[in-house]
Amino acid sequence: MRFEDVELGDELPVEHPDTSLPKIEQWCEAADQHFARFVDHEAAKAEGLPGALVPGIMSQGFLLAMIHRWAPGCTVHKIDTVFRGPLVIETELTITGAVTDTDDETRMAEIDLTIATEEGRTGVIGTALVSFAG
């Protein structure tokens, strides 16, 4: 995808990231983040959480992967996410993106990002600044 192909209002294909326990465990191992609240529902509930949580940084990784799939070869210059509520592992999350601005001078696009839970609550909002390969 080239900058010229991108228009304000374009929406990235909706995705449902893999939040299965093996994937969460793989990320925790790679990130050296060994906390029971990410992999053990009962331990998380004992901390007052609704269940084991998708690590916030991992959820940011879902969004980056979505952007890279949408625009192969693109470069993410900035990603800024606000975690507004818990995302529970082994549930279906819906991640979306939309182009909200394009800059002809820098040839970058600004993208809105969201992650919503099964019940429709938005758990993460954010933005990313992206340039394109072409």
Place this chain on the structure above:
Amino acid sequence: MILDLHTHSIKSDDGRAKVENYCKWIRKKELPLDGFVLTEHRQFDATSDYRHLEDEYGLVILKASEVETDYGHVLVFGVNDDLVNSFDFAKVDNPLPMVLEAADRCGAFAAPCHPGRKNVGLFAHYENKGAVDGVHTVEVLNGGSIPGEDELSVEQAGQRGYAGFGGSDSHIVSRIGYCATDFDADIADIDDLVGALRTGNFRAVTYREQES
């Protein structure tokens, strides 16, 4: 005339939307909005001037505040120097009766937002501490609500005789216009808005895609 009465820009700590990008989005997506109100968290943005954007995009852009009280968050329209000096907008536990009284006294209009929110909304506080006199209008449709919250707001507002308006509570550009308010009157400035809110001649509307 349809206005989104509850939006945040990058002036709010958790806002990620530039005001011009809201304008571009509204026009590109052909949203049925005639304008929007910026309700930044715990502050009144007295300095930003968006008149050039109003002219360029043909939209009404007004400024208000979202303050925090012991009964949840409250939108305050018609903020002026007298009101800013009446209480600390940055505090997170202003007494709701005080905020309502100060708004009345200073010619502003205060109304609780997302009152159906679990644990922290106005109606959750009513359950625990009883109702507050002086509430007359609430935000019954909020773009950030999860299923059930707006339904509770509509039901409770109806039972208590409160008027209801709508706002997206957008913090990113693509969420503007999820909910809004349809006014009978034309509104060109903040005084018009306060006047129109006082008449009660408005309806909350939603353009959010319905989740199953």
Place this chain on the structure above:
Amino acid sequence: MSEENPLDLEAIRSEWLGVEFDERTFEPEASRMIAWAEACGETDPRFLDENHPDFQAPPNMTTIFNSGRFLPEGFPNIGSGFGIDGGKTVECLAPIRAGDVLTGTATIADVFDKTGRSGTMVFIVQRMTFSNQSGEPVSVVDWKTIRGI
């Protein structure tokens, strides 16, 4: 602040914002970079194939290269609980390669409070600024941690 919560956040801000309190080095390994990318559902070979000419770390991998010390020594004990992740901002200034030696310095970027779905909370923003072995700035990360009041 309220009478029940006598925190003077303004005083904390004026004393602590911008104070550099830690410096550490980090060496991202290819295997961890790939495992991270795979777990997040990445399909771009730049993040999955060690032999790709542009092989690099996932853009937000620096978010885990945090200072072992979360707060400066002597920083007031504000808020309660273990702290919830309130969000991350990552500025990606240059690709990070396997074997790079990154130096990260930590500062407190902001402290503020607000109420939300979970009640009254205090937000602490820690900033980590990273440079590689050539002194080239590669990443700036703002960590936002939420604690209850």
